[in-house]
Amino acid sequence: xxxxxxxxTTRAIRRYADTPxxxxxxxxxxxxxxxxxxxxxxxxxxxxxxxxxxxxxxxxAALGRAAARMWAGKQASDGYATxxxxxxxxxxxxxxxxxxEYADRFAEAPVIVLACLIRYRDANPYEGSSVYxxxxxxxxxxxxxxxxGVLTQIQLMxxxxxxxxxxxxxxxxxxxxxxxxRPAGHHGPVRRRPVDELVYQDGWEQPAxxxxxxxxxxxxxxxxxxxxxxxxxxxx
Amino acid sequence: xxxxxxxxTTRAIRRYADTPxxxxxxxxxxxxxxxxxxxxxxxxxxxxxxxxxxxxxxxxAALGRAAARMWAGKQASDGYATxxxxxxxxxxxxxxxxxxEYADRFAEAPVIVLACLIRYRDANPYEGSSVYxxxxxxxxxxxxxxxxGVLTQIQLMxxxxxxxxxxxxxxxxxxxxxxxxRPAGHHGPVRRRPVDELVYQDGWEQPAxxxxxxxxxxxxxxxxxxxxxxxxxxxx
Numbered sequence: 001x002x003x004x005x006x007x008x009t010t011r012a013i014r015r016y017a018d019t020p021x022x023x024x025x026x027x028x029x030x031x032x033x034x035x036x037x038x039x040x041x042x043x044x045x046x047x048x049x050x051x052x053x054x055x056x057x058x059x060x061a062a063l064g065r066a067a068a069r070m071w072a073g074k075q076a077s078d079g080y081a082t083x084x085x086x087x088x089x090x091x092x093x094x095x096x097x098x099x100x101e102y103a104d105r106f107a108e109a110p111v112i113v114l115a116c117l118i119r120y121r122d123a124n125p126y127e128g129s130s131v132y133x134x135x136x137x138x139x140x141x142x143x144x145x146x147x148x149g150v151l152t153q154i155q156l157m158x159x160x161x162x163x164x165x166x167x168x169x170x171x172x173x174x175x176x177x178x179x180x181x182r183p184a185g186h187h188g189p190v191r192r193r194p195v196d197e198l199v200y201q202d203g204w205e206q207p208a209x210x211x212x213x214x215x216x217x218x219x220x221x222x223x224x225x226x227x228x229x230x231x232x233x234x235x236x
Numbered sequence: 237x238x239x240x241x242x243x244x245t246t247r248a249i250r251r252y253a254d255t256p257x258x259x260x261x262x263x264x265x266x267x268x269x270x271x272x273x274x275x276x277x278x279x280x281x282x283x284x285x286x287x288x289x290x291x292x293x294x295x296x297a298a299l300g301r302a303a304a305r306m307w308a309g310k311q312a313s314d315g316y317a318t319x320x321x322x323x324x325x326x327x328x329x330x331x332x333x334x335x336x337e338y339a340d341r342f343a344e345a346p347v348i349v350l351a352c353l354i355r356y357r358d359a360n361p362y363e364g365s366s367v368y369x370x371x372x373x374x375x376x377x378x379x380x381x382x383x384x385g386v387l388t389q390i391q392l393m394x395x396x397x398x399x400x401x402x403x404x405x406x407x408x409x410x411x412x413x414x415x416x417x418r419p420a421g422h423h424g425p426v427r428r429r430p431v432d433e434l435v436y437q438d439g440w441e442q443p444a445x446x447x448x449x450x451x452x453x454x455x456x457x458x459x460x461x462x463x464x465x466x467x468x469x470x471x472x
Contacts, residue, residue: 001239002237003241003376004264004268004380005239006242007271008271010271010273011273012277027448031449032240035243035428042458043429043459048438049435051437055442124361125364126392126411128363128365129389132364132369133371140243140376143239144240151365166439167440190271192271192277199267200282201285201287201289202284202285202292204403204408208262214267222277222280224276
């Protein structure tokens with residue numbers, strides 16, 4: 001797959017076939033992750049891969065409980081069941097079904113990867129620059145192999161439990177939980193806001209005339225469906 | 237370029253030819269950045285591109301002063317001039333010359349991109365998951381086009397000044413400064429730690445037997461050259 005095409009077509013994959021991910025595929029995916037840049041090339045990122053091991057089972061169970069709690073909370077706060085969500089054919093209702101299934105089956109994802117960061121400074125909002133590029137490489141490499149996944153923050157809901165199960169020391173931050181597998185069923189295209197809403201030139205909200213979406217780009221509004229989607233500006 | 241090859245060969249590029257980056261190239265690079273995932277697809281990332289505009293000139297000057305200060309501090313704290321750094325042919329001394337030139341010419345980089353995040357929650361160490369994947373896409377897309385760049389945190393040293401020059405509101409965080417251009421001169425391969433030091437299975441520091449470097453992988457120790465590099469474990 002072409003690099004630019006890969007960047008344009010990698011999307012969140014939340015439904016997985018039962019076919020396992022092979023050792024060779026995982027080797028490529030994780031190795032590609034570790035090629036990412038980090039501050040001063042310190043490479044403070046570490047990946048704990050959960051498959052079928054004894055500790056993985058306990059960690060998966062904890063993460064599964066967290067996913068159920070997360071989705072219950074999000075469903076309520078983001079109004080998935082109200083407004084257009086009441087129509088089972090609406091995009092909102094479809095997304096709600098996907099999320100429900102994702103949460104229900106979180107613990108059984110073919111592979112779960114915990115992306116960790118060995119902190120060399122006090123925690124701060126910018127430290128992710130040394131771990132999330134590696135997570136993105138991981139997801140892109142998965143796509144290159146016909147796999148797919150999604151980055152979540154589920155680990156934060158059960159962090160003490162995970163630390164104990166997996167013997168993750170203090171001083172190591174848990175920055176992401178990535179589920180991985182072979183995509184099952186149909187997945188729509190990548191949808192983002194029109195690029196001119198996201199890219200500026202020479203100052204905040206100043207237009208960059210060259211920032212135009214290529215023909216065929218599919219748009220979306222930003223964020224989860226809210227209780228009042230009619231208040232959002234439609235895609236242009 | 238192939239996606240997996242792109243992930244494996246994208247490295248920090250700090251020396252740029254004078255040839256300008258075209259509008260078309262920038263359009264592709266920034267559009268690719270915005271295809272990245274973010275929490276709930278909120279797309280809170282915004283990119284302020286600095287080229288030749290009037291505000292860009294002032295912002296570049298501020299960033300250039302910050303780069304000079306950053307390198308002066310780093311040079312001292314990381315011991316670039318001591319130990320093997322005293323030998324002008326050592327990798328450490330070569331890196332020091334590259335960094336000196338990078339700092340000296342920071343303000344003149346063909347393109348500078350400020351990666352911003354519209355905060356929808358209080359600042360926290362995990363918020364970068366909605367902006368750094370986009371930064372990595374940006375660098376990968378640049379590589380696909382024969383351009384190159386590097387992600388820095390220089391903006392944090394002159395944040396109030398930049399906010400004023402570029403009218404960046406409170407509530408928007410400045411997460412990265414990325415310089416971009418056409419690579420000048422020779423650039424070595426990507427060097428990372430052996431993958432089995434970075435990837436575990438079923439628990440912290442538990443080996444993942446399938447995590448092996450492909451033949452031809454070039455290794456490095458982690459982090460900047462320190463005052464006592466002989467204390468570091470050599471690459472295996």
